[in-house]
Amino acid sequence: MKKFSFLVMIIIFVMMFPGKGQAASGHSNIYLDGTELVLATNAKIETMQNNIMIPVRVVVENLGFNVAWDKNKQSVTINNDSTVIHLVVNNKSGYVNGNKVTLPIGPALKTDTVLVPIRFVSEQLGLQVNWDNASKKIYLISSDTGSGNPGTKPEPNPDPGTEPTTPGELALINSISYSENRLMIATKGSIEPKATVMSSPNRIVIDIPYAKFSETFGTSQQLDSYLQGSFHVVGYPDLYQVRYSLYNNSPSTVRIVMDLNYAKVYTIHAEGNLLVVELKTTDPSNPGTPVGGNGKKIAVIDAGHGNQDPGAIGITGKKEKAFNLAVALKVDQLLKNEPKIEGVLTRNNDTFLELKERVKIANDLNADVFISIHANSSGSSAASGTETYYNNDRSKALANVMHKYLVRATGFKDRGVRYGNFHVIRETKMAAVLLESGYLSNKQDEAGLFTESLQNRVAQGIVDGIKEYFGLE
Incomplete structure (x- = not known):
């Protein structure tokens, strides 16, 4: 399932919408797991704003996903039975199952080809991307391809003439x-x-x-x-x-x-x-200090959004990223008083991290739990309440415990524990939950979320929930 979802994701960032086009007689200089991809005649690698941009319609064709191009809206929709991906030309923001993702540069339209930045392919997918500047070749290597050992990645096809130098040569x-x-x-x-x-x-x-x-x-x-x-x-x-x-x-x-x-x-x-x-991964709140190896349980606390990604905007203009960070910092301080729990923040200031980077921090640490802090928004100002999301069976128990304390802390309407297909709780390898504390689009919820007293209660509730889950009460 992991490889399947990975392959779904690759398409949104290295795809070309349907067009006529015939196979070019030359080389594309793009390789997927060692196989050269054949591009349409008018497709080529380009550099835009210092970003290497690639069109890879053949990836879509080879993997068999549905692709729809809306000419009027200049948008691309890619879907299968469980995933819907949406991108708009010249827009840095995209959506995966309604979850916002950010590109370093918006997709570009060239004739009948959509180009996307190769760096975004690497950051979002767990895809190894090797760029050979001398030969102008790109090697895409999927994380599940290997020689029989879990996690082993094959070496990219060498460029002709890369044999070792003879003695005396530089x-x-x-x-x-x-x-x-x-x-x-x-x-x-x-x-x-x-x-x-x-x-x-x-x-x-x-x-x-x-x-x-x-x-x-x-x-x-x-x-x-x-x-x-x-x-x-x-x-x-x-x-x-x-x-x-x-x-x-x-x-x-x-x-x-x-x-x-x-x-x-x-x-x-x-x-x-x-x-x-x-x-290597270290504790971002205490740079240079390796985490783990001391017998403590590791809890990664993720403050959603950050910097250029504000998250939801409240009814009076307050930003979700500020609420998320404020609570995460309070949780971190509380965890410092817990002798059997080591807390790690994915960010401790107004920094932007890709979703994949947040997941990588937790997975590299082999963390025991991952808690992502958020606030919600709705097109209706009447929507209100607290809800908790999980993605898989290993996370259900954590979700139920965390939700109990979160609802008690906010005092808002109990909207229940729900399944969610969010990247940060889907790709993490440990029990993981995403907490939606309240609705910024609701005047009463927003006012409460930005009070010191409620933030303190939510932070304490998160710590109490983690302790109960670990059986440390």
């Missing part, structure tokens, strides 16, 4: 990219990288001796006359910039610097012709 750096908290360095030849952690400011320095930039490196990535360059990282709270340069000529050494927002734990390893530096 290794080549073909491209540098960042996705899914992984710095990916495409290389040719044998390398022996040396990584160093530095502070004031926090950064990770990777030196690759006996290496140089390839002749094609600077064609699509910044590289000035001094053989230096950089790019900013958007959408990842751990890292804000990657810098690179030919640091030394004797021996020829390429230096890559990851400028961090705070100290991070990392691993470095090779995946075929890729050198991967992966930032």
